[in-house]
Amino acid sequence: MNEWEHLLGAQHRAWHKVLIRATGLVNRGRVVLRPPTPNSVSSALFSSSLFFWGCMCVSWRLKVGGNLKSNPRIHGHSCSQVLRSRGCLSSDDFQQLLAELEQEVERRRRLGQESAARKALIASSYRPARPDVYAPLQDAVLAPEFRATAEYSASPNADLGGLLQKLETLSEEKRIYRLPVFTAAFCGALLEELGHFEQSDLPKGRPNTMNNHGGPSAPRQVLLHELGLDEPLVTPLRERFLQPLMALLYPEYGGALLDSHRAFVVKYAPGQDRELACHYDNAELTLNVALGKAFTGGALYFGGFFQAPAVLTETLEVEHVVGQGILHRGGQLHGARPLGSGERWNLVVWLRASTVRNRLCPMCCRPPCLVDDEGFGDGFTREEPPTVDVCTLT
Ligand SMILES: O=C(O)CCC(=O)C(=O)O
Numbered sequence: 001m002n003e004w005e006h007l008l009g010a011q012h013r014a015w016h017k018v019l020i021r022a023t024g025l026v027n028r029g030r031v032v033l034r035p036p037t038p039n040s041v042s043s044a045l046f047s048s049s050l051f052f053w054g055c056m057c058v059s060w061r062l063k064v065g066g067n068l069k070s071n072p073r074i075h076g077h078s079c080s081q082v083l084r085s086r087g088c089l090s091s092d093d094f095q096q097l098l099a100e101l102e103q104e105v106e107r108r109r110r111l112g113q114e115s116a117a118r119k120a121l122i123a124s125s126y127r128p129a130r131p132d133v134y135a136p137l138q139d140a141v142l143a144p145e146f147r148a149t150a151e152y153s154a155s156p157n158a159d160l161g162g163l164l165q166k167l168e169t170l171s172e173e174k175r176i177y178r179l180p181v182f183t184a185a186f187c188g189a190l191l192e193e194l195g196h197f198e199q200s201d202l203p204k205g206r207p208n209t210m211n212n213h214g215g216p217s218a219p220r221q222v223l224l225h226e227l228g229l230d231e232p233l234v235t236p237l238r239e240r241f242l243q244p245l246m247a248l249l250y251p252e253y254g255g256a257l258l259d260s261h262r263a264f265v266v267k268y269a270p271g272q273d274r275e276l277a278c279h280y281d282n283a284e285l286t287l288n289v290a291l292g293k294a295f296t297g298g299a300l301y302f303g304g305f306f307q308a309p310a311v312l313t314e315t316l317e318v319e320h321v322v323g324q325g326i327l328h329r330g331g332q333l334h335g336a337r338p339l340g341s342g343e344r345w346n347l348v349v350w351l352r353a354s355t356v357r358n359r360l361c362p363m364c365c366r367p368p369c370l371v372d373d374e375g376f377g378d379g380f381t382r383e384e385p386p387t388v389d390v391c392t393l394t
């Protein structure tokens with residue numbers, strides 16, 4: 001063993017200690033009693049493991065321009081091999097990385113609470129420009145095609161073949177589809193509201209944890225639940241409209257069992273963020289709706305499925321159509337090409353099914369290890385042990 005290998009070996013062990021200590025700190029979820037109570041904002045959970053890759057992306061991406069999350073092959077490599085390939089070689093490099101990791105664990109530990117605090121502050125002191133956007137979801141804000149497709153999907157005789165006739169199939173192999181979601185008027189109103197919020201001096205919870213692979217190139221985001229838009233808009237959209245559709249399109253990804261989400265709006269503009277690196281989402285399924293404004297460039301591109309064995313797959317490019325939404329599996333590798341001109345705002349809804357992710361974390365493919373958090377957390381749940389009525393035992 002040469003000196004370098006010795007050093008890496010020692011650091012590798014230190015690294016594992018950090019990983020073990022961190023277990024239980026990153027993937028967040030919530031405790032539910034079965035059957036899950038929709039919208040229940042019970043105490044929730046954190047866990048770990050993505051921690052490792054997420055942090056690597058944060059720190060080493062800056063140095064070597066890579067993006068570990070977009071590269072599933074790293075799962076077969078040892079930590080030291082990966083670290084080495086990313087330019088983490090000297091003892092100082094390792095120390096710096098460990099310090100960053102500790103900080104990142106702390107940051108993630110506080111995420112839920114900080115988000116809840118921002119939400120409370122916004123609720124008490126923000127005056128919306130478009131209060132109508134906060135009204136309980138009205139059918140009139142949805143594109144007629146979207147309503148009809150959801151209605152068909154929820155009908156007793158619906159099947160996949162029938163549904164596919166109502167959607168635009170962008171890729172049969174990748175299972176990526178598109179359909180109109182919102183009216184132009186609603187997209188405009190939402191944009192006006194988001195622009196108004198952006199101008200306010202209220203705190204904004206961005207970038208979110210999942211876009212930390214992007215570092216400097218991650219787009220600006222507004223988290224819809226902090227604005228108070230989950231309850232009136234996103235939750236009913238998921239429960240009444242998206243779930244029936246997803247149940248037919250992606251049954252094995254929990255399409256029929258969606259029980260939480262993370263919804264945010266990404267913004268790309270000249271002089272700000274212009275593109276998004278290739279990644280997969282912390283979601284079983286994703287809806288991405290183009291809201292506007294006028295722009296060129298910024299197409300989405302889709303590669304293979306990250307959990308599938310590496311196969312040669314052609315990249316699919318998808319141009320945005322304002323008002324229309326793209327449906328894809330969260331694990332489908334994707335990114336956004338650079339914006340040409342104008343501003344691009346998209347609503348992204350990461351849809352989660354706890355019954356699926358509780359078995360394997362979709363980010364690291366390991367069973368999650370959970371700790372309490374606020375709200376939906378990262379969509380994991382922990383079943384409470386059944387309470388035993390001692391009277392019946394006597
Ligand atoms: O830029 C976009 O529209 C895609 C954003 C995205 O994929 C994400 O935030 O997960």
Ligand SMILES: [Fe+2]
Binds near residue numbers: 279280334
């Ligand atoms: Fe994404």
